Amino acid sequence: MLEVILDTETTGLSTKEKHRIVEIGCIELNNQIPTNKVFHEYINPERKISDDAFKVHGYTEEFLSSKKTFKEIAKSFLDFIKNKKLIIHNAPFDLSFLNYELKLINENEISKSVVIDTLEIARQKFPGSQNSLDALCKRFNVDNSRREKHNALLDCKLLREVYINLVDQKEPKLDFKNMTISTVNFSNTKSNKPKKIVLPSNEEIKMHKEYLKKNLPKNFYN
Numbered sequence: 001m002l003e004v005i006l007d008t009e010t011t012g013l014s015t016k017e018k019h020r021i022v023e024i025g026c027i028e029l030n031n032q033i034p035t036n037k038v039f040h041e042y043i044n045p046e047r048k049i050s051d052d053a054f055k056v057h058g059y060t061e062e063f064l065s066s067k068k069t070f071k072e073i074a075k076s077f078l079d080f081i082k083n084k085k086l087i088i089h090n091a092p093f094d095l096s097f098l099n100y101e102l103k104l105i106n107e108n109e110i111s112k113s114v115v116i117d118t119l120e121i122a123r124q125k126f127p128g129s130q131n132s133l134d135a136l137c138k139r140f141n142v143d144n145s146r147r148e149k150h151n152a153l154l155d156c157k158l159l160r161e162v163y164i165n166l167v168d169q170k171e172p173k174l175d176f177k178n179m180t181i182s183t184v185n186f187s188n189t190k191s192n193k194p195k196k197i198v199l200p201s202n203e204e205i206k207m208h209k210e211y212l213k214k215n216l217p218k219n220f221y222n
Contacts, residue, residue, distance in 0.1 A: 003029040003085040003116075005163065007155040008094045009057045012050040015100040020045035021070060022059050025152030026080055029087075032164055039080040040153045042067045058149045070101045078107070086110070089133055089159050091117035118159060121166045133158060140165040 005027045012019030026039035042059070044067045049059065088094050091112075099109040122131035129135070133155060137144040142161045147154060200208070 001031060001085065002035075002083070003032070003087055004081050005029065005087045005156040005160045006081070006094065007088070007152040007159065008097055009059065009150055009152050010053060010097055011045045011047060012053050015096055018047065019050070019053075019097070020047055021097050021101055022049070022053075022064055023057070023152040024073075024077060025154075025156045026077075027153075027156045027160060028080070028084070029160065032167075034160065037080075038153070039077060041073045041077070043073065044069050056150050071105045074102070074105055074107060081110075084114070086115045087159065087163055088115055088117060089155075089162075090119045091115045118163055118166055125166065133162065136162045136166075 007025050008021050009023040010019050010021050021043055022045050023042050024039065028035045028037040042064060044064050046069060049061055049064075054060070095110060095112065095115060102109055118136075119131055122129075122136055126139075129139075134144060134147070136142075137147075137158055140162060142158055142165075144158050147158065
């Protein structure tokens with residue numbers, strides 16, 4: 001099953017205040033194993049960044065001013081996530097911003113039905129506990145020492161490790177479903193036919209016994 005770990009960074013906390021996306025990061029998984037397909041874009045939000053948001057990710061308006069707009073990257077983004085489950089931590093936040101951006105360019109919204117929210121999984125497994133991405137990294141011994149600021153692609157890499165722990169799959173599963181004994185060749189020879197067994201003759205057995213009597217100490221042979 002193809003899945004996409006997805007994260008965004010924004011200019012603020014709410015689309016009601018017309019805040020926009022400044023970064024999208026995506027990592028594709030196949031049966032929870034990275035396929036090496038990645039989508040990552042910094043985005044010109046065409047508006048000011050709030051002080052609180054700047055403290056979180058550190059992206060300046062000057063840095064983002066030369067980047068593409070969401071409209072310019074929308075098609076490649078939608079192609080990347082098409083027909084895949086989306087794995088998002090605190091999905092309502094990211095989904096609200098993605099759908100706000102899509103609405104602005106008259107594109108269809110992303111359905112909640114294709115989203116798996118790792119925050120909801122964590123809350124069910126660890127009720128009453130801190131379930132932020134940092135807290136879950138600590139719980140599962142995931143190294144997040146590079147996360148001085150939020151970064152969509154780095155957060156995707158961390159979330160991928162957290163996600164595997166949350167669904168109790170520490171290592172990728174091997175698919176033995178369609179394997180049969182006949183698919184495995186246990187022989188190094190050209191033919192798999194059973195070899196003929198050659199039994200010793202009576203004379204050879206007699207000679208063997210005589211050899212043992214002569215060459216082994218009495219305690220070893222009766």
